[in-house]
Amino acid sequence: MILNFAPMNSTTSPNARIGVLLVNLGTPDSPNTPDVRRYLNEFLTDGRVVDMPAAIRYPLFQGLVVPLRAPKSAKIYKELWTERGSPLLFHGLDLQARVQEALGEHYLVAFGMRYQKPSIEKALEELRAAAVERIIVLPLFPQYASASTGSVQEKVMDLVKDWWVVPSISFISQFATDPGFIATIVARGRAEMDKQHYDHVVLSYHGIPERHVKKGDPTNYCRFGSCCDTLTPQNQYCYRAQCFATSRLIAAGLGLQPEQYTVAFQSRLQSRLRDPWLQPYTDEALKEFPAKGIKNVLAFSPAFVADCLETTIEVGEEFKELFESAGGQHWQLVPSLNSEPQWVEAVAAMVRRN
Ligand SMILES: C=CC1=C(C)c2cc3[nH]c(cc4nc(cc5[nH]c(cc1n2)c(C)c5CCC(=O)O)C(CCC(=O)O)=C4C)c(C)c3C=C
Ligand SMILES: [Fe+2]
Numbered sequence: 001m002i003l004n005f006a007p008m009n010s011t012t013s014p015n016a017r018i019g020v021l022l023v024n025l026g027t028p029d030s031p032n033t034p035d036v037r038r039y040l041n042e043f044l045t046d047g048r049v050v051d052m053p054a055a056i057r058y059p060l061f062q063g064l065v066v067p068l069r070a071p072k073s074a075k076i077y078k079e080l081w082t083e084r085g086s087p088l089l090f091h092g093l094d095l096q097a098r099v100q101e102a103l104g105e106h107y108l109v110a111f112g113m114r115y116q117k118p119s120i121e122k123a124l125e126e127l128r129a130a131a132v133e134r135i136i137v138l139p140l141f142p143q144y145a146s147a148s149t150g151s152v153q154e155k156v157m158d159l160v161k162d163w164w165v166v167p168s169i170s171f172i173s174q175f176a177t178d179p180g181f182i183a184t185i186v187a188r189g190r191a192e193m194d195k196q197h198y199d200h201v202v203l204s205y206h207g208i209p210e211r212h213v214k215k216g217d218p219t220n221y222c223r224f225g226s227c228c229d230t231l232t233p234q235n236q237y238c239y240r241a242q243c244f245a246t247s248r249l250i251a252a253g254l255g256l257q258p259e260q261y262t263v264a265f266q267s268r269l270q271s272r273l274r275d276p277w278l279q280p281y282t283d284e285a286l287k288e289f290p291a292k293g294i295k296n297v298l299a300f301s302p303a304f305v306a307d308c309l310e311t312t313i314e315v316g317e318e319f320k321e322l323f324e325s326a327g328g329q330h331w332q333l334v335p336s337l338n339s340e341p342q343w344v345e346a347v348a349a350m351v352r353r354n
């Protein structure tokens, strides 16, 4: 009898699939106060988002900050809500379906949220049940921050550590300069610029405390100045430097000179500690524009790939009101990438390259 010990092909079956896990931040189940409260409780007690000792964070946020904030946030979520629910959720599900179509049957694409539903746990279980060969995790945050990407990475690792067979996992931890990502934003911007003339472009990113940048800066490189004007191996995970890198590429794609655009940071959580967040703050910067002769502004939100509270309401409505009451005439938000065909192709390309 001849025994054949030849190794099997490295892909164990012709049907072996690669699992892809797309993750976004999360959103409440409904715009009602109890659901918003549950969402904020989970979000704001994450030690990567609010980096206080747990013994202070939990009582302070669950006992005071969230109960006060939830009814106010619920009002804003009611404005945002659509027939299909929260935009962050339905755009995520649309993206999942379209990326699955683009990648074909050799891949299995799942979608999860870091906070609330659908959970990362459920999405990982779908991939485990399908016996995928390995998993590629793509947190849908272009620029790396511990509060966003880092938190997703921690959650995924925390869940798979308990599996009997721990799968091979890779993380696409940032795509701030990805050509497909940049080209899709540029195309979205051009479509708006073809409709009318703008005096100035604003690129508004989600803010984080400066302290978060310093905690991820082992060589003490960042001074929150011109150090962030170049991406080097030393600052490749600096959120501020990545925001500037994204901005330079968008500006180049749109043919803008440095004086024709402003990079700024929004959504700081006011705290009595008055700890500095990344600056300039968008709401303060835009109030100065009309006095400088800037009356028509095109605003991008390049820290988000899907429309959400931060884009539609904060940039699209609140900043518009602030700008107009300071004397501005026209403020236009460029819609997010959502599940645009060009963006779907860019995501599929990032996955294939991984
Ligand atoms: C300490 C506070 C916060 C940090 C740090 C933070 C970082 C951060 N957030 C996003 C993406 C999103 N944030 C969104 C909403 C949101 N963010 C905070 C606070 C911090 N975020 C709060 C309190 C809220 C809730 C809204 C409110 O009550 O005002 C959203 C929108 C979710 C939606 O349902 O539409 C996104 C997306 C990133 C990428 C990030 C770090 C870079
Ligand atoms: Fe946030």
Ligand SMILES: [Fe+2]
Pocket (backbone or CB within 6 Å): 221, 222, 223, 224, 225, 226, 227, 228, 229, 235, 238, 240, 241
């Ligand atoms: Fe820097």
